[in-house]
Amino acid sequence: MRLVIEAAEPGRRESVALWEAGGRRLSEAVCATTDWPPFARAGLDGFAVRSADTAQASPGSPATLRVAATVAAGGLAPADVAPGTAVRIMTGGAVPPGADAVVMLEQTADARVGGQPAVQVRSAAVPGQNIAPRGEEFRCGSAFARPGELLRPGHLALLGTFGYAHVPVFVRPRVAVLATGAELLPVEAPLAPGRIRDSNSAMVAALVAQHGGVPVQLGRVPDEPGAAAEAIAGALLHCDLIVTTGGVSVGDYDVMASLLRSIERSSAAAEGGAASEEAGWQATAPPQADLLPQDSRLLFNKAAMRPGAPTSAAIVSGKLLLALSGNPGACFVGFELFARAALLRLQGVTEAAARPKQATARLAGSIDKGSPHERFVRARLYTGNGTLYAEPLAWGKSSMMASIPAADGLIRLQAGPQGAAAGEIVEVIVL
Amino acid sequence: MRLVIEAAEPGRRESVALWEAGGRRLSEAVCATTDWPPFARAGLDGFAVRSADTAQASPGSPATLRVAATVAAGGLAPADVAPGTAVRIMTGGAVPPGADAVVMLEQTADARVGGQPAVQVRSAAVPGQNIAPRGEEFRCGSAFARPGELLRPGHLALLGTFGYAHVPVFVRPRVAVLATGAELLPVEAPLAPGRIRDSNSAMVAALVAQHGGVPVQLGRVPDEPGAAAEAIAGALLHCDLIVTTGGVSVGDYDVMASLLRSIERSSAAAEGGAASEEAGWQATAPPQADLLPQDSRLLFNKAAMRPGAPTSAAIVSGKLLLALSGNPGACFVGFELFARAALLRLQGVTEAAARPKQATARLAGSIDKGSPHERFVRARLYTGNGTLYAEPLAWGKSSMMASIPAADGLIRLQAGPQGAAAGEIVEVIVL
Incomplete structure (x- = not known):
């Protein structure tokens, strides 16, 4: 991370x-x-008054004030509020100089004094009442x-x-999305024996968009390191981050694993070469002709986590390449942990805030098995009586998709021989 | 609601x-x-075997099986797995008929039998091991x-x-956004005495987009019912929902309140007319010439809530019109309660799911004052030791904006003379 x-x-x-x-x-x-506010504002509709004029007012003995003017919202009173007068004012209107309180319309009654409009105020106003002062x-x-x-x-x-x-x-980061795997069919193709459709590309694209990026679909490449390297080289020209799915396992055809091993060898050779130079020796052989640019650098090759153990990362031509598992559940978790953090950093989020959003919850079901690695269990979050519960979802294996749409959290379990019992407090990552 | x-x-x-x-x-x-899965799939890289062939296998006494074929992901084995043989298989590969288990690559070793490739399996395989059955x-x-x-x-x-x-x-609902108020300046204008810039239109547009709609900015209209009615009539032609801000208070210039009163009178007149007809009388006068279409119908005029008491709703030409408060805090709460629900319904969300998303939380601070109406207090939500806390935010008055960006919940308090004490369990609406 x-x-x-x-x-x-x-x-x-x-x-x-x-x-x-x-x-x-x-x-x-x-x-x-x-x-x-940029000026003292009336908080409601009523009359701007001098509170001292209303000190003795009560429903039985209202204070009667001459209405000197009306201020619409956006307007200004022609003059200050003089003793014995009031100004009709609307919500949001600028309280005229002289007034120090606004009396709610409902606490007043129309009146007339000497043939002129007046208002009866039925309760004593407190200084500052219903006024939002400038700069509050x-x-x-x-x-x-x-x-x-x-x-x-x-x-x-x-x-x-x-x-x-x-x-x-x-700028919204452009994120190249590349699926690897000879078994993958395009979404619109009919199924064929032994084959499946590419489901990760659409999921990853939606995750990219959800976290502020622009997905750039590179499609599928077969299990040939050259084809994957070519697609990646093209993406490096116009994308800020590269996310691949599949091909990171230990199988004979795992294309991303091959590419990452070639970086590893190349880095090791380069380090060896640097050491040789320090010792005054000639480097004996040029580094192996690599498929990825020679300045590529492996960040990590596999992660001590489940699902998503094959997740790997490298820097290629100065840009981050995240190689996620092809198993949908593992791909999802790998994205939420690593790709999301990278996407947020590219958008200026602080290092601390780019990490997954953590919370604590009470486990609503037991998790039976332990795991040799830290584990992230898809979960549904809900509350009851002020407690946040995390319910581990069924269908949580790394190859499974059924639990992904429903997951709004990941329960984070430390490595260990035991799982966790219902009722325990656990850390969760809020999705 | x-x-x-x-x-x-x-x-x-x-x-x-x-x-x-x-x-x-x-x-x-x-x-x-x-x-x-559409076929029995290998869960990891290794060898597809007949588990019976490995029943006696152990690290000291491995079972040796002839490797009959290799199945890449997406490929198929040329033949079934016969007794005494194994098939090399990759993650996601179709398990060939005959095999009932997959042994992880790391639990095997290469071997040769009679000059042919073979594999040593170092532990007994359990039937079904590392296989996802078809239709699981x-x-x-x-x-x-x-x-x-x-x-x-x-x-x-x-x-x-x-x-x-x-x-x-x-289809993403098109939502007309109309700001009313003579005090409103466009965002790009310099401030003038007594005036403020229109901040609600941008906020409402962002809320619309957040909940799946397409905002259609109608801009600002002055405090003239005719101008507002004209803007609304135009929007009715191409929008699915109309949201206005401001002009719903009791002030003399409150344009939306005037329009809604005219609907109310018109509805009352129409009902009176209908009663007359039933009694065989002639309707004595045509209904008042209204600014909004004559089939308009008021749903509610003001709501018993705080903030947002002036929030009103009507049906105009068959479309919903929501008149929100012009006070930013009240506008925000009114949108989250009413406009969000309408937007979700327009997108086919069930009536139950269109209501605000409720949870329970422990109050992290006290709320001192009671309220004559149900109250929605902007809050920050966080967890500690499995408890969900809701912290009432400062700057929570209806006219205030400072607390809106930070609010990820609304604490829902019933009407009553008291507020709520820190530590109480409260209902919250999760934003």
Whole structure:
């Protein structure tokens, strides 16, 4: 996780129209461009008054004030509120100088004094009542959101308020999605004996979009390292991250495993060469002619986790390549742990916030078997009486798909000989 | 809530490419088009064997089997696995007839028997070991997702698996967004005394998009019922739902309140007229010339809730009109309660599932004041030791925006003279 997060650095920036900024990630801090509210505002419809004028008011003995003016929202009173007078004001209107309280319309009655419009106030107003003072929520210049933050609907309200017709955001990362495996048929093909359709590409594309990226479908390549390397080389030209599925196991035809082994050998040779140079020796042989660019570097080859043990990662021409398992369940977990973190980092999310979102929950069912590696069990989350429960889903094997749509969490179990009992507190990753 | 949900019926349907189906809502049930897995599949790389051949195998005394063939993923064995033989098989490969177990590659060693390739198996295989039987996850014809369901990444894996190159979904509802209020400036304008910028339109548009709709920005109209009615009439031609903000209070210039009052009068007149006809009388006067179409019908005028008490709803030319408060906090809550439900219904979500997503949580701070109406307090949700906590956010007044971006829940408090104490179990709506 650390290696992946360090390898994925915040990417390019752009400016988008406010209307298009929802769901994007900020590339710069955004600040209040004025105090907010920008003026003392009426919190409801009624009358702006001097509270002292109403000190003795009661339902039986209302205070009668001359109505000097009416302020519509967006308008201004022609003059200050003088003693003995009131100004009719609407929700959101600017409270005129002189007034220090707004009396709710429902606590007043129309009246006339000397033929002029007046209002009866039936209760004593408290200074400040129903007025939002200038700057109550924000001081001019204070930041209200920071780089990497996801722009939610509430942020858009603030951006609009402070005049951000355009918003600085990170460009949506382009993510190449490549499926490997001679057994894979296109989705539209009829099934054939021994073959299955490519289901990972659509799932990974949807995961990419869900986490702010733009999926770039490279399709399927057969089990030939050359074909996979060629597809990857093409993607390196216009994508920010490469996610492959399949071909990472120990089988004879595992194309991504072959490519990653070639990087490993090449890296080892390069390190050996560097050591040789230090010792003043000549490197005896050029590194093996590799299929991936020579500056490729393996980050990790397999991960101590289940499912997804074959998950591997490398840097290729400066870009992160994540090789996920071809088993759908393992592919899903591998994406949620590693690819999501990389995608968030590319969009400027802090290293800490790019990690999976963790919570604790009470286990709603038992998990019988232990595991030699840390385990991530697909789960449904729900609450009861203030407790968050995580129910392990059936059909949770790495090859299985049935539990993926229903999973809104992953129960995280440490390696060990035992599983976990119902009722135990467990860590969960919230999806 | 019930009135809104009943008024919004599932809308038009379309078929979209699988790659574009993520985040959409299904319009028809989708089914397994084959048993899944479609054949007995190897769960890992190794050798397909007859378990009886390995019954006596141990590390010290391995069973030696002749390797009759190799099955790549996607390939088929040329013949059945005969007694005394094994077939090399890759993850996902079709287990050949005759074999009833797969032995992991790591538990075997290469060997030769009579000059031919063979394998030593170091432990007894159990029948069924490392094999996913045909139809284990799905039976052909069984539904795996239903109308109205949100298509998550895991659904796309299943759709791809079962050959759905195109997916039946509900059309994204078009939602007209109209801001009312003479005080509103466009976002790009400099502030002027007494004026504020329109922040609700951008927030509402982002909320619409978040819940599957397409926002159609109608912009701002001044405080004239005719102008608002004209904008609404235009939107009725090409939108499925109309959301307005502002103008629903009791102020003299509240344009939406005026329009809704005119519907109310008109409905009352029509009902009176009908009664007259039953009694054989002539209707004495035509209903008042209304600004909204004559078939308009008020659903509710104000709601017993805080914030958002002025929230109102009507049916106009058969389409739902939701008039939300202009106060940003109230607008947000009104949307999450009513407009979200309507949007989900338009996308075929069941009436029950269209309601807000409720949970229970432990209150992490006290809420001091009671309220004469049911109350929805913006909150941050987090867990600790298996408990879900809801922390009421500061800056929670209806006019305030500062707490909207941070809110991932709304604490739901019943009307009553008291608030709620820290540690109490409360209902929350998960946003």
